[in-house]
Amino acid sequence: MPEMNINTLIERFRQGDMRALARLISSLENEDPGASQIMEQIYSLTGRAYVVGLTGAPGAGKSSLVDRLTSLLRRRGETVGIVAVDPTSPFSGGALLGDRIRMQDHATDRGVFIRSMGTRGSLGGLAHATGEVVKAMDAFGFNWILIETVGVGQAELDIMHVADTTVVVLTPVAGDAIQTIKAGIMEIADVFVINKSDLPGAAKIAAEVEMMLDMQGERLKWRPPVVKTSATDGRGVDELLAAVEKHRLFALQNKGLAERRWARAERETLELVRHFWYQALCREKENLRPFLEAVASGEKSPYQGAREIISYLLGKCQHLV
Ligand SMILES: Nc1nc2c(ncn2[C@@H]2O[C@H](COP(=O)(O)OP(=O)(O)O)[C@@H](O)[C@H]2O)c(=O)[nH]1
Numbered sequence: 001m002p003e004m005n006i007n008t009l010i011e012r013f014r015q016g017d018m019r020a021l022a023r024l025i026s027s028l029e030n031e032d033p034g035a036s037q038i039m040e041q042i043y044s045l046t047g048r049a050y051v052v053g054l055t056g057a058p059g060a061g062k063s064s065l066v067d068r069l070t071s072l073l074r075r076r077g078e079t080v081g082i083v084a085v086d087p088t089s090p091f092s093g094g095a096l097l098g099d100r101i102r103m104q105d106h107a108t109d110r111g112v113f114i115r116s117m118g119t120r121g122s123l124g125g126l127a128h129a130t131g132e133v134v135k136a137m138d139a140f141g142f143n144w145i146l147i148e149t150v151g152v153g154q155a156e157l158d159i160m161h162v163a164d165t166t167v168v169v170l171t172p173v174a175g176d177a178i179q180t181i182k183a184g185i186m187e188i189a190d191v192f193v194i195n196k197s198d199l200p201g202a203a204k205i206a207a208e209v210e211m212m213l214d215m216q217g218e219r220l221k222w223r224p225p226v227v228k229t230s231a232t233d234g235r236g237v238d239e240l241l242a243a244v245e246k247h248r249l250f251a252l253q254n255k256g257l258a259e260r261r262w263a264r265a266e267r268e269t270l271e272l273v274r275h276f277w278y279q280a281l282c283r284e285k286e287n288l289r290p291f292l293e294a295v296a297s298g299e300k301s302p303y304q305g306a307r308e309i310i311s312y313l314l315g316k317c318q319h320l321v
C-alpha cells in the first residue's frame, strides 16, 4: 500500500477520517495485499450497521429510492453508507454512475458516504469486494448501509447475501415483473417495491406479486410486504422504510437475523480459506513443478499428484496466510 503505511491508515480510520475509509476501499477493490491485514484489524468494529440491499432492473429507480431513503434516515439523525454496484457501468472507483446530480445534496454531508463499484474485478470478485467494502463502512461506524445493484446475474444476487433486508424493486414497465421472476430474484425479496407507481399499471403489478405470494401460502415464515412508491416525488418512501424496519424486527424476534449472520459467517470464512489456499498455491507454483512433472511423465496419476501437493502445502502451512 503506497504513500500511507498500514498503521497510519488504521489510526486515521479509527479517528473517523473519511479519506482513510476511501483509501481502504480502493485497496480492497484492488486486492492490495495490505487490505486483508487492515480488515483483520478492524473486524471487531463490524456488526453494528443495518444493511439493506436494493436490487432490480436498470432504470427501476433504485438510485432514486436510495437517495430518498438516505434523506429520510438523515432526518432521523442516522448516518448512511451507500454502495452502488453496477458492473454494466463504464464508471468505477468513486464515480457516481448516473447519480451524481441527485446525490449532490448528500455529497457535502459528513453523515453520508457514497461509493460506486463498477467494472473493476471479475463478477465473483466484485461480490467479494462489495462484502468487504460494506464491512469497512460498518466498522467506520455508519448506522445504515444501503447497497444498490442491478439484479442481472448470479454475481449480483450474491451481493445480496450481504444484506440484512433485501428489497426487490419492480416497476409497472411492461415485462419487468415477469423478467424479474425469471431471473430468480423473487426468492430473495424480504420487501417488494413497486416503484414508479405514479405511472399506470402499478396496481396490476402489485396484485400480480401478491398473487404469487398467495401461491406460496403458509410456507412463507415472512410474507414480504408489497409497497408502492414514487421515488420522484417521494410518495411511499416512509412506508418502504417502515416495511424494512418491520422485517428487521421480525428477523430479530425469529432468529432470522442470527441465522443469516451464521450463514454469512460460514460463507465468508470458507471463502477466505479458499482465497488464502489459492494464493498459497499460486505462490508455491514453482515448487510444485516436480509433482507436476511426475504426473506429466505418467509416473503418477493426477490424483496422487494432487494429494502430494496438498501434503506439501500443509507442511508449509504456517506460511500460507
Ligand atoms: N415516473 C417515475 N420515474 C422515476 C421514478 N423513480 C425513478 N424514476 C426515473 O427513472 C429513471 C431511472 O432512475 P434511477 O434511480 O437512476 O434508476 P436505477 O437505474 O434503478 O438506479 C430516472 O430518470 C428517474 O428519474 C418514479 O417513481 N416515477
Ligand SMILES: [Mg+2]
Pocket: 062, 063, 064, 097, 099, 148
Ligand atoms: Mg442506479
